[in-house]
Amino acid sequence: MLYLYILFRGVISIEILKINAGDVLELKKPHPCGNKLFKVIRVGSDVRIVCLECGRDMTLDRIKLEKATKKILEDQDK
DSSP states (O other), X not given: OXXXXXXXXXXXXXXXXXXXXXXXXXXXXXXXXXXXXXXXXXXXSEEXXXXXXXXXXXXXXXXXXXXXXXEEEOOTTO
């Protein structure tokens, strides 16, 4: 998840999720098809994910995706 730590003198430190291509993400809310599992295709400032049930692909802002992610399941191919 995206964690904000407010330190002394107003310095803010942000922890970023370690998302890799091939990882499977479980999101908090389901896709309209009813599935919550998505596979990561491309990682950058925007992240491209594919629904594992219906095959629909989406490109989301990384911050928006980090807030919507419940759990990261590692790639089973590794």
